[in-house]
Amino acid sequence: xxxxxxxxxxxxxxxxxxxxxxxxxxxxxxxxxxxxxxxxxxxxxxxxxxxxxxxxxxxxxxxxxxxxxxxx
Numbered sequence: 477x478x479x480x481x482x483x484x485x486x487x488x489x490x491x492x493x494x495x496x497x498x499x500x501x502x503x504x505x506x507x508x509x510x511x512x513x514x515x516x517x518x519x520x521x522x523x524x525x526x527x528x529x530x531x532x533x534x535x536x537x538x539x540x541x542x543x544x545x546x547x548x
Contacts (some may be wrong), residue, residue, distance in 0.1 A: 493533050505535060514539040 489495050494504040496511035498517045503510045504517035519525065519532035526532040 478529050486523040487520045487522060489524070491523070492535065493520050494518065494535050495544040 478482070479480055485491055486493075489499060489503045490509055492503040492505060492510065494517040496504045496513060496515050498515035499511050499519070500518070522527045524532050
């Protein structure tokens with residue numbers, strides 16, 4: 477008999493959609509179970525897998541910080 481997995485909550489990232497790059501089995505960021513080591517995040521390989529045509533979903537509250545060539 478196979479076990480049914482409830483995918484309403486991702487078992488790896490708890491629906492944060494990002495995991496810690498240094499500890500990929502822990503959610504990244506401010507989630508209550510999130511890793512606090514300070515390493516960058518990466519897309520969750522379970523629920524946020526980008527492909528050639530689609531970018532990964534960004535974390536909630538993500539703000540794009542761009543740099544122009546003419547920065548002062």
